[in-house]
Amino acid sequence: MKRLFEDIGRYCQLMMRVFSRTDNRRMLWRQVPSEMVKLGTDSILLIAIISIFMGVIMTMQVILNTENPLLPRYTTGLMLRDTYLLEFSSTIMCLLLAGKVGSNIASEIGSMRVSEQIDAMEIMGVNSANYLIFPKIMGLVLFMPILVTLCVALGLIGGVGVAAFTDMITMDDFVYGLQYAFIPFYFTYSVIKSIVFGFIISSVSAFYGYYAYGGALAVGRASTNAVVKSSIIMLLMDIVLTDLMLT
Amino acid sequence: MIEVKNINKSFDGKQILYDISAQFLGGNVNQIIGQSGSGKTVLMKSIIGLFKAESGEVLYDGRNLQEMTEKEIKILRREVGMLFQGSALFDSLTVLGNVMYPLEMFSSMTRIEMEKRAKFCLERVNLIDEKHHLFPGEISGGMQKRVAIARAIALNPKYLFCDEPNSGLDPVTSLVIDKLISDITKEYGITTIVNTHDMNSIMETGDHIILIKSGRKAWEGSKNDIFEEGNQDLEDFVFASDLFKSIRKKKTENNNQ
Numbered sequence: 001m002k003r004l005f006e007d008i009g010r011y012c013q014l015m016m017r018v019f020s021r022t023d024n025r026r027m028l029w030r031q032v033p034s035e036m037v038k039l040g041t042d043s044i045l046l047i048a049i050i051s052i053f054m055g056v057i058m059t060m061q062v063i064l065n066t067e068n069p070l071l072p073r074y075t076t077g078l079m080l081r082d083t084y085l086l087e088f089s090s091t092i093m094c095l096l097l098a099g100k101v102g103s104n105i106a107s108e109i110g111s112m113r114v115s116e117q118i119d120a121m122e123i124m125g126v127n128s129a130n131y132l133i134f135p136k137i138m139g140l141v142l143f144m145p146i147l148v149t150l151c152v153a154l155g156l157i158g159g160v161g162v163a164a165f166t167d168m169i170t171m172d173d174f175v176y177g178l179q180y181a182f183i184p185f186y187f188t189y190s191v192i193k194s195i196v197f198g199f200i201i202s203s204v205s206a207f208y209g210y211y212a213y214g215g216a217l218a219v220g221r222a223s224t225n226a227v228v229k230s231s232i233i234m235l236l237m238d239i240v241l242t243d244l245m246l247t
Numbered sequence: 248m249i250e251v252k253n254i255n256k257s258f259d260g261k262q263i264l265y266d267i268s269a270q271f272l273g274g275n276v277n278q279i280i281g282q283s284g285s286g287k288t289v290l291m292k293s294i295i296g297l298f299k300a301e302s303g304e305v306l307y308d309g310r311n312l313q314e315m316t317e318k319e320i321k322i323l324r325r326e327v328g329m330l331f332q333g334s335a336l337f338d339s340l341t342v343l344g345n346v347m348y349p350l351e352m353f354s355s356m357t358r359i360e361m362e363k364r365a366k367f368c369l370e371r372v373n374l375i376d377e378k379h380h381l382f383p384g385e386i387s388g389g390m391q392k393r394v395a396i397a398r399a400i401a402l403n404p405k406y407l408f409c410d411e412p413n414s415g416l417d418p419v420t421s422l423v424i425d426k427l428i429s430d431i432t433k434e435y436g437i438t439t440i441v442n443t444h445d446m447n448s449i450m451e452t453g454d455h456i457i458l459i460k461s462g463r464k465a466w467e468g469s470k471n472d473i474f475e476e477g478n479q480d481l482e483d484f485v486f487a488s489d490l491f492k493s494i495r496k497k498k499t500e501n502n503n504q
Contacts, residue, residue, distance in 0.1 A: 023353070027352065112337075117335050117337055120337075123328075124348075125323075125325050
């Protein structure tokens with residue numbers, strides 16, 4: 001328990017340094033686009049493949065498991081849309097990203113720590129926390145809405161594919177379900193959640209990387225901690241955000 | 248000049264440094280020597296301020312590090328260059344990018360001026376033009392050390408710290424690095440502090456030496472005093488190798504004749 005409070009304290013201190021005054025604003029912001037590419041665009045393929053396949057699979061599962069004549073056929077489209085908007089595009093996608101992006105951030109910063117590159121920055125008088133972590137947080141947070149939109153769009157396209165290429169459901173029923181009782185706020189909710197989760201993934205992973213002391217083992221440990229802890233925090237925040245925004 | 252007064256440092260209740268005092272003069276290669284685990288690196292990091300000493304003072308030309316505000320420490324850090332044991336070059340930047348990094352962060356130079364200054368520093372450490380666009384992983388350990396020296400001197404530091412600059416290098420390259428550090432120190436009047444346990448390096452460049460044993464200052468002098476002193480701790484350290492034992496033996500025989 002003591003360790004938990006210590007970690008929370010150190011995390012808050014680190015975040016204060018990350019968002020404190022920067023040494024060179026031009027150099028800092030120059031890094032944001034490259035971080036967006038590294039953390040965001042490089043994740044598009046993974047997100048695209050998973051979104052499409054999960055869209056196809058979920059559509060087929062819903063059709064096969066709701067063969068009740070009392071349930072309207074359009075329920076399939078409706079369920080797929082709301083599942084993607086409410087949970088899949090934000091929570092599940094971010095859990096996947098925690099594995100890919102979180103471990104990347106923790107191991108990159110952790111390697112810099114154990115090879116004394118961060119000490120070298122500190123000796124020069126550079127605020128290393130701000131210089132290294134701020135662009136990663138901004139890069140991921142700014143890219144999150146794009147990933148959410150892409151995830152929803154591709155998931156629904158996967159469902160449309162099932163309607164188009166199989167005789168499990170008609171296209172009319174499926175599209176009617178997609179449009180039925182649509183609440184636009186769900187999309188806003190999903191984007192807000194993904195931005196919060198993007199912040200959690202990048203900052204928690206950076207925290208574990210930044211305080212990795214030792215050698216290769218410490219980097220590996222930091223990477224594992226980054227994925228596990230950011231996933232748990234995201235799930236806890238999911239409950240909080242759902243309660244705040246949907247009830 | 249850097250002056251250290253009664254420095255004490257411990258980690259998790261275990262005392263590492265005991266009441267160390269020393270003066271490190273400008274234009275001199277000042278060496279902190281001792282066995283591995285004796286507390287050399289902790290002392291150096293305490294002098295730089297990477298570790299906070301529990302008691303004692305570190306004075307940079309009279310400015311007390313312990314009493315400085317965060318802003319003053321930041322300004323002081325721009326007067327400091329450091330060569331790390333593993334070079335600590337930034338993997339994502341080229342050789343030229345590494346040397347330009349401190350200039351980009353803290354100088355108001357134009358890009359052309361920065362490039363010119365970085366190339367001058369790289370030439371000063373004898374790194375030819377065609378290596379400038381390679382990444383640290385693509386050059387040898389000796390070259391990495393030279394790039395690290397070039398980066399350390401890019402902002403014309405007043406103080407230069409070198410943590411075991413010869414580790415992992417062959418004897419010939421070690422001498423090149425030692426000579427480079429010594430030449431730069433004298434040329435620019437820098438106060439240089441080198442952590443080392445390499446005897447060649449000590450005999451080559453040690454203008455002023457302090458020996459640390461188990462966290463305590465055991466001896467202070469220069470490379471010329473090493474063979475003359477009767478200090479037991481110094482003898483245990485210096486004459487651990489057969490080579491130096493034979494040198495001392497010859498010297499004693501010559502003196503007796």
